[in-house]
């Protein structure tokens with residue numbers, strides 16, 4: 001029998017919402033998507049990172065339901081660790097261990113791999129990126145771009161079905177951004193990329209525009225991005241910064 005996650009992998013949200021202290025951050029999200037490349041675009045504070053955390057099973061929605069390949073990632077943490085990987089904007093929010101090898105091994109051990117198997121997978125991942133010498137290197141001594149690479153290796157080693165990119169290119173120079181971007185695009189069967197940069201999302205098959213916690217529009221990137229960009233240009237001309245007040 002086919003395991004649920006190897007069947008057609010659908011992200012499904014039914015009335016999904018998230019509230020903090022009575023204030024809605026996400027509201028009534030209805031979504032069905034099985035595309036290989038999915039984009040989420042939205043302004044600062046529109047709820048993108050909150051959505052990423054819910055998808056990765058790190059926080060639970062306060063209303064409605066989420067299913068990834070039929071699984072609730074918050075209720076079934078073991079399945080979530082097997083299915084979903086996430087890369088954050090800031091590697092400092094991701095890295096826990098002082099040395100590169102330990103950091104990459106951690107997720108694998110969480111997935112239930114034995115010590116030897118995890119070590120072999122770490123060695124293979126370091127070798128793939130020509131970084132065998134990083135095994136015992138202190139993470140603190142690495143540059144920001146190198147820390148991003150450590151996070152990427154850690155998440156790729158876990159072989160997720162769905163890889164969530166929560167603006168992981170912020171603060172990277174153009175070549176690093178493009179090089180990591182190329183790897184990441186081919187890294188998992190399904191990629192959900194969150195960004196406020198239209199350029200990052202141009203080749204998404206399905207794009208969701210998140211606006212103040214709601215889906216404002218959805219469709220092919222070629223259709224949604226020009227409308228989003230025009231709206232961002234329009235807002236940029238205004239002097240009102242009340243949206244940043246929180």
Ligand SMILES: Nc1ncnc2c1ncn2[C@@H]1O[C@H](COP(=O)(O)OP(=O)(O)OP(=O)(O)O)[C@@H](O)[C@H]1O
Nearest residue numbers: 020025042043044045046047048049050051196246
């Ligand atoms: N735990 C929390 N406590 C208080 N407010 C929160 C919490 N989580 C999210 N919020 C608020 O919800 C809103 C959406 O935040 P979120 O980080 O999801 O937005 P975002 O679209 O990722 O923003 P950015 O592009 O700036 O990273 C913000 O106003 C934020 O302050």
